[in-house]
Amino acid sequence: MINKIIKWPLLLLVLFLTACSSLKKAEETPSLVKEGRIAVVVSQLLPKKRSADTFNFMWRDFDRRTQELIFTNTLGITVAKIIDDGHKISVQSALGDDKVFSSWDEFSQYYFGQLLPLDQIRPLFYGETIHLSEPWKVDTLEYNQKQAIKKLVVSSDDLNGRRVKLTIVVTK
Numbered sequence: 761m762i763n764k765i766i767k768w769p770l771l772l773l774v775l776f777l778t779a780c781s782s783l784k785k786a787e788e789t790p791s792l793v794k795e796g797r798i799a800v801v802v803s804q805l806l807p808k809k810r811s812a813d814t815f816n817f818m819w820r821d822f823d824r825r826t827q828e829l830i831f832t833n834t835l836g837i838t839v840a841k842i843i844d845d846g847h848k849i850s851v852q853s854a855l856g857d858d859k860v861f862s863s864w865d866e867f868s869q870y871y872f873g874q875l876l877p878l879d880q881i882r883p884l885f886y887g888e889t890i891h892l893s894e895p896w897k898v899d900t901l902e903y904n905q906k907q908a909i910k911k912l913v914v915s916s917d918d919l920n921g922r923r924v925k926l927t928i929v930v931t932k
Contacts, residue, residue, distance in 0.1 A: 792821040795932040805921035
C-alpha cells in the first residue's frame with residue numbers, strides 16, 4: 761500500500777520535471793514591427809543600363825538593441841533573414857549561403873553592389889528625423905495620419921552618370 765502511495769506522486773513528479781525541461785525559451789516580443797516593399801534601382805546614363813531588385817520585407821526591432829529583417833520574394837517565399845545584433849550583421853540565405861558582415865554598408869555592397877543608407881533610415885520608423893550622408897538625398901517622404909512613415913525615396917547620383925534610388929513603402 762505504501763509502495764503505491766509513493767509510486768504515483770514520484771511518477772507525476774518525473775513527468776512534470778520532464779515537461780518543464782522540454783519547454784522552449786519564450787520568444788522576445790519586438791518593440792516595433794513594419795512590413796512593406798523595398799526596391800533598389802540603379803540607372804546608368806552612358807551606356808544606358810538599368811537594374812532593379814525588389815523585395816517584400818518584415819522589419820522587427822527589439823528595443824533598439826537587435827533588429828531582424830526578413831526579405832521575401834513576390835510569392836512570399838523567404839529569400840533571406842538578416843539579424844543585426846549591434847555588433848554584426850548575420851544573413852541566413854534561403855540558398856544556404858550564410859554570411860556575416862561588420863556593417864550595413866558592407867552588407868549592401870555585397871548583395872546590391874551599392875552602398876545604401878540602410879542604417880541611417882532606421883530612426884524614421886520611430887518618427888525621428890534622419891540625416892543622410894553624402895551623396896544621398898531624400899526625394900520623397902510621406903507619413904500617414906498616425907505620423908508613421910508610409911513611403912521613403914532616397915537617391916544618389918555619382919560623377920559617372922549613375923543614379924541609385926532606394927524606395928521603401930510601408931504597408932503595415
